[in-house]
Amino acid sequence: MTGDVVAVVLFILKVYVCQAENVIIGSTKQLVCLNQSGNGWDKFSHGPNMWGIINDGGSYSGSQSNTLTITNFQIEDSGYFRCKVDGNVVAGDNTQLKPEVQASIGTSVILTCTVPGTPLYWYMIGNNGVQTLSDNLEYDGSRTNSLKIRFLTAKTAFIHYCQPIGGMKGPEITVSISGWSSWNAWSACNVECGGGQRERSRTCPGGNCTGRASKNDDCTVVYGVDGRWSAWSTSGICTVSSGGGSQPRVCHCNNPPPDNCGLYCNGKDNDHILCSPSACPVNGGWSAWDSCIVICGNGQQSRRRSCNNPAPQNGLYCQGQGVEYNKCTFPGCQGD
Ligand SMILES: *[C@@H]1O[C@H](CO)[C@@H](O)[C@H](O)[C@H]1NC(C)=O
Ligand SMILES: *[C@@H]1O[C@H](CO)[C@@H](O)[C@H](O)[C@H]1NC(C)=O
Secondary structure (H helix, E strand, O other): OHHHHHHHHHHHHHHHHOEEEEEEOOOOEEEEOOOOOOOEEEEEEOOOOEEEEOOOEOOEEOOOOOEEEEOOOOHHHOEEEEEEEOOEEOOOOOEEEEEEEEEEOOOOEEEEOOOOOOOEEEEEEEOOEEEEOOOOOOEEOOOOOEEEEOOOOOOOOOEEEEEEOOOOOOOOEEEEEEOOOOOOOOOOOOOOOEEEEEEEEOOOOOOOOOOOOEEEEEEEEOOOOOOOOOOOEEOOOOEEEOOEEEEEEEOOOOOOOOOOOOOOOOOOOEEEEEEOHHHOOEOOOOOOOOOOEEEOOOOEEEEEOOOOOOOOEEOOOOOOOOEEEEEOOOHHHOOO
């Protein structure tokens, strides 16, 4: 009795230190003994729940050598393996082989429960822990020993196992997606304008794909909205030059601005306009004197000039008199 308990404890310890490997269903797996003299193999499986001697036959060969070969690996083949030398277990030689089913995305996958007993449940160990499965859009046969994943997706590509009520847990079956995913959408064209390159990629969730994971293609960014000028706005002051007033004005190519591939506005963004220099004060200036006007009688003569050369504009009126008088004697008037 005590010996059995010790054996179980030792077994559990060994289970925890052993190596675990996933083996793809249908593939070939070879196990090499830690001791080159290995000449026998044992297997511990969940069904009988005990170690049993492996003999050649079926999918097993090399069971009397240090290399055991398992062809067409099936869920039933999962379990713990150890080798022996002349019937003695080789210390530390303990490998767990776990089944893995690879299938393309969208295909159906059937998992078989290899431990005895009904009724049973199927479980999935997903991102949110263990989930009890039931028949729905994703699963069929969730209470039978043959669970069908209707269409494999990233939501169902997780570990699955069966367990009869009150019975032993079946092997954990990893379900993974093989082959390429569908292509992702194209990236944006890598130029702002004109011809460039774009790229798309795909992933290989099962890690066993041939071919390229990404692809390049030519692309063209089509021409968009051309720019248009804003209204003119005057800037600076009206300066007087010989011909008249002149004032700079500017406009901007922002109504709208050209987009990535639109054209810039055509023409000048600055020029000068004629302007009235009224804002600038102009002082008045005298015209030349008129010729003398004679006034008879008192013998007086006068002449005039005008403040119109130039006329004052917001400036000062001309300094001095616009009329000048001179006394004079005009003989022709003397007798009147
Ligand atoms: C292999 O097993 C033989 C027989 O038990 C033993 O003499 C030998 O030391 C072992 N070699 C190794 C590397 O464990
Ligand atoms: C990888 O794919 C090849 C060809 O499809 C196949 O022969 C091989 O067994 C696959 N290997 C694994 C680890 O899935």
